[in-house]
């Protein structure tokens with residue numbers, strides 16, 4: 001038999017990627033409940049845990065846990081980076097992302113996997129908003145979610161859920177896009193949707209967190225918004241430049257007609273400014289669109305089919 005050197009040899013059905021940063025209080029509980037539910041299911045699986053520089057002893061504790069594959073980095077980069085490298089090293093045909101903080105219903109991963117059938121990705125949409133600074137988080141998240149829905153043209157009930165399963169071969173095409181921080185989950189959803197892959201949402205419960213959240217409401221929300229805008233610029237720039245160009249164009253033309261009819265052909269400076277800005281925005285949008293077309297990467301993996 002020839003030596004199989006690919007990192008994807010010995011495929012299992014599912015790789016569960018667990019990013020860990022200072023979760024020592026409940027690590028064992030979370031991992032054992034995943035082993036229990038997966039062991040009782042028909043899926044073959046592996047658990048990949050990625051710890052980058054935990055300072056609370058999580059790394060040492062992980063080293064003593066059997067039945068996981070552990071990847072440890074000496075320095076901290078973020079949960080996105082951890083998920084990316086975990087996924088890159090996965091041997092499963094399907095990859096599951098979840099948190100290690102007792103919030104997501106990890107005992108229902110087999111159900112999540114069942115509902116992936118016929119789709120490229122399935123995301124657990126939380127029915128309630130938990131977490132810190134809820135009053136501020138809620139409107140901010142709503143706004144960003146609406147923006148992302150508009151930009152991808154698909155209704156997105158939960159844009160930053162950390163509980164999801166997806167096809168590894170599809171995701172492999174987009175791993176290079178994943179940012180280091182929290183917005184990696186948003187990025188994966190938008191990458192699938194913007195490139196013609198299907199994402200299904202199933203409602204899930206969300207429990208109170210064990211230990212402390214690493215999400216910084218201001219710093220991470222800002223990055224999150226920026227990432228949604230960035231991805232749109234990368235794939236659908238006209239959705240950003242088009243509407244203001246159209247609105248200003250219509251307003252400028254109306255004003256021009258008014259000037260011509262009512263002001264004896266004396267066209268006001270502001271009319272010209274409005275029309276000029278509209279024209280410039282349209283041009284920038286078109287150039288951006290051309291750059292997108294010229295730089296298209298091949299996405300050859302066929303979307304999921306119904307069996």
Ligand SMILES: Nc1nc2c(ncn2[C@@H]2O[C@H](COP(=O)(O)OP(=O)(O)O)[C@@H](O)[C@H]2O)c(=O)[nH]1
Nearest residue numbers: 019020021050052078079082099100213214215
């Ligand atoms: N490896 C690694 N994991 C992280 C890092 N930051 C967060 N995580 C893990 O990513 C998951 C999600 O983080 P969490 O604090 O729960 O964010 P929240 O769900 O948005 O409140 C948890 O399992 C964390 O332990 C990090 O910098 N490195």
Ligand SMILES: [Mg+2]
Nearest residue numbers: 099101103162
């Ligand atoms: Mg969490």
